[in-house]
Amino acid sequence: MIIICGLPGSGKTTFSKKLVDGCGFKYFNDWGLIKENISIEDFVVQNKSKNIVLDLDYSNANDYFFYDNIENVYLGFNRNDKNLLVKKFIKAYPDKELEHIENIVERNLDLSEFYEKECKKRNLNFYCISENREILLEQIFNRLKNKIDTN
Secondary structure (H helix, E strand, O other), X not given: OEEEEXXXXXXXXXXXXXXXXXXXOEEEEHHHHHHOOOOHHHHHHHHOOOOEEEEEEHHHOOHHHHOXXXXXXXXXXXXXXXXXXXXXXXXXXXXXXXXHHHHHHHHHHHHHHHHHHHHHHOOOEEEEOOOOHHHHHHHHHHHHHHHHHHO
């Protein structure tokens, strides 16, 4: 199992589907599991050795994100990306006030910093997505593909 976790707008769904297409894995996402009333934690425990890509929103990535024997990729942002994020959220939520969007972005940046620290503690993969995310996603894809091909 590969868990792709990240903030809204980080490219986790696009990247997850690229992995599915390139590696022949099955795709699942957290909101689909929740909608079907399936516990995400139980799903991870029962399927961790299967060829699955699980697309997780940061808000649903609790301790099971840090399980051993699962390839974890966390896609986040750094403080330098604040203006980029504000623009993304304005586009995604045109009816929201700017102050509300800035608060959402600030909360997401705080969460991103938290997950970056947690990933470093556990020697997991954390990647800061920036405007050059296509290049970074391609590098991550190639690393995972090589790892899968050698197993």
